[in-house]
Amino acid sequence: MPNLPVLPAAELPPDAVEVGRITDAWGVKGWLKVLPYSSQPEALLGARSWLLQPAERGAKSFFTGTVALEIRQSRVHSDAVVAWAQGVDDRDAAEALRGARVFVPRSAFPQTQGEDEFYWVDLIGLEVVNREGVPLGVVRELLPTGPQTTLVLQYEEGGKPHERMIPFVSAFVDQVDLAGKRITVDWQPDF
Structure with a gap:
């Protein structure tokens, strides 16, 4: 039986934006590989907490509804984002989250830099x-x-x-x- 992470249930806020999808485990220490939906994933990198929902189709999930994932570290790696989360401490736990959809509240997005810059x-x-x-x-x-x-x-x-x-x-x-x-x-x- 794989080591499944224990993730607290959460509410998806009304301003939540889907910013990526967990595609796989990265390494053996529980890091997650995330496909960001933006070529500049500042919102994903800046958020210290992600909200996850199961994949709409395809991969089966061990959780239902919305759960919170506290992010310890995240960074860009090649064309993906890799992240290490609280309670996800080995490859099995990270693989269990494969396919999960990642949301961040719009209010957590970094401010745009100029008046002609928009999300x-x-x-x-x-x-x-x-x-x-x-x-x-x-x-x-x-x-x-x-x-x-x-x-x-x-x-x-x-x-x-x-x-x-x-x-x-x-x-x-x-x-x-x-x-x-x-x-x-x-x-x-x-x-």
């Missing part, structure tokens, strides 16, 4: 309008497309859902108003 999660759901006030859609996701990021908007036309893409660069984005939940762009609906 992608804060842009999802914002309404996008052009300079004339014409609604262009709602941000559904952001795509990294090489040297720039692209906003993927969802809108309806003729009763059918459509998609519009706008480069998230200063040449097209005039203003991001997080409080007003709106992005103003220099873009026409027929682009």
